[in-house]
Amino acid sequence: MRRLFGVLRELARFKAALVGLVILSFIVGLAIYTVIAIPYGEAVRLWRGGEGVWRYNPVNAEPAWVNYFTPKRLPTTRILSSTRDAEVREEALGKTSRKVYITYTFDYRADVAPSELALVYKPVFEKKGPLVSVTWVTPDGREIKFGRMSIKSVSASGAFWYPISLDKQLIRRFGDQRVEEGFFNDPNDPTKVLKGTHKVVITAFLFEPEARIETELVLYGTVHGLAGTDHRRRDITIALMWGTPVALSFGLAAALGTMITSIIIAALGAWFGGWADSLVQRLTEIRMIIPTLPILIMVGMFFSKSIWAILATLLILNIIESSIKSYRAIFLQEKHAPYIEAARGYGAGHLRIVFRYLIPKIVPMLVPSFVLAVPGYVFLEAALAVLGLGDPVLPTWGKVLSDAYGKGALFQGHYYWVLEPAFMLMITGFGFTMIGYALDRIFNPRLREI
């Protein structure tokens, strides 16, 4: 323990290592927070949820903080509910029927039209559904009537979605403009939004005495939350957060597992010498020729894309690893050190010498290369995801990157979608390498002198 503090104190002398420590503690903190705040099952449910879970999110919205950097004010999503944001008036028509007016009056002040418009009807009826229609009055006084239909059935959640943006009549009416732009832009200058008060009146005929209706008008924004959304309306924040524990555990487990087996094998080979040593050497040469990534790809294709299956394959492949050669060189030197002779003198057995003397002696020397190996595995996981072999259920950074790349984020200018997971990968890599290089100088005194 005291030794650990000693190392930490020495690390603090290196500026880069301090930065690295700050980054790492942020990453570790985020990982712990994520696992507690969004349990595994919940994360998987949210990420696989698709439209059902994310219906109220815009498609491919930029993060909300983009607003601080652009002169234009970009809208966030607004959900106008008939129970809160509208005036509801009822008129009786005969004995059973009623006519309901739901009047939304809202200000629109953003510089860009919404990305999408939708109306959610939540009617309650037994046999005959309500007949609805919409009248939209824009700030310049245009009156647009649309969406006359009778609702025959509702989804399991009791809602009927009417995507205004996809209304054929409106698309024809606005011609080369998008539907949202048709409603919100100035007709005299179609490139600009006409700021002002919109009035949307929904008229519903209810044909049953017990029937009721509630509505929601959804103005989808062009920005959303901390990290924006992807092509399936999912909040990228979840993947960015959940990517942290996944990347850390994958990277650390792979680096640690690889290192432990390789050290033990190298030590045994170097200590016993003779055929054991040459066997280890030959196995290392065979290992060099086995193509790691292609085999991981095959495993991902044929067996399981689960991140744990990939990790297990990697660990099995890396039982013997090319770094055994360099470990062996160190062990061969250590083998003849006086303290080993002394241990043999008092009659220590072979395994005792290997595990209690040889290996503990060189472990500190290997701490830097362990720390430096972690980012490689973190990026490997991302690489497999980019190839389309990411874990099928878990949200990870690599999968966001792969989605973004596959859905043409670069062509369409959705840079945030690529940059956010890239940023997380990069700072994780930086954190580990900055500490790794500093540790290298602490543990290898020869580097410190020069």
Add this chain to the structure above:
Amino acid sequence: MARASRSVRPKGRRIQSFLRLARYTLFRGFAVWIALVAGIFLTIIIANMGGYVDKIKIAQINETVSASVFMNPAYQHLTSEEKRELIQKLVQLEIERLELDKPFIRFDRYFWKSRAFRYLADALVFNLGFAENIHSTSGSKKVWVIIQERLPYSVLLFTTASLIVFFASIFVALILSRRYGSVWDRMSVSLAPLSTAPPWFYGIILIMIFAAQLRLLPFGGFVSIPPPKSIWAYALSVIEHMILPLSAWFISGIFAAVYSWRTFFLIYSSEDYVEMARAKGVPGRALERRYILRPTLPPIITGFALMLISAWMGAIITESVFNWPGLGSLYITAINGFDTPVIVGLTMIYAYLLGVTVFLLDFIYAIVDPRIKVGGGSTA
């Protein structure tokens, strides 16, 4: 110095050292060959876990047999029911002939007759079978032909990239080690962490900046479409397409390489014999060449070997990001189309490439390592 000593050396010793070199190379070649065979065998076993290779074979037999039955005019008069029966019979025969109904590996006297070893023999002579959907531009569905077509593209890009990074890093590292502690030196140390990200990662970022935002360079591909007619314009277009992948490779590789070579040279330049030479008044350049570079050549070559090997692996994803028509993109196409024979074939080819790389570098090693040429302590 080297030339001088060689001319002094008698002819007999030269032949002797050549023989030693040849023996060493032969021995190493044999060792690499054994490792290669073992590596490919392991790959086959991994590929066939769950019987995937067998399934492919059976599917191929099914296809060829039914095609031949339907095409054959001799069977024209048969009803479709009869044809189906005939196909089934023929397929069963073929399966028995290829022993697909027997276990993959047998552990008896005839174990070498089991399929695992036959697949190994096939792989060793590049008999990699036929692709399911992918075909070469010449129309062939032979996996080996498809791979042959793509191989030069990969070799072109990644040997260029590796060579550039290798020589640039050694050159810069030498300069930096000469000016230890200067601003540039300290900067190179603090830039080293930039190399943690792999080339494909920088590739995506570079594409974003130079292709998507600035529209200066192409997003990817090998040559613009349609390809230019004149050879110069063609070459120019290829170079234009190579800039981004090469830069991605360069950025990802150079910083760590410079850092480690610099440290390496610094350690070697504090050796006693270097100090001695410096005290004798050997000029700086000669000192570097003879006293620092020469003895460090073998580890430098090992470094280059490891770099090339990682280049083959990294190439898969980098190529797919840049849509470079090499082996890597072929891999991706095969993955997306679930073209198993191509995937297994490519894995073999990668094993071969690694084997050849290891062997070639062993050979160069033998040429530059004086211990092999003049003979180690035991043989001298």
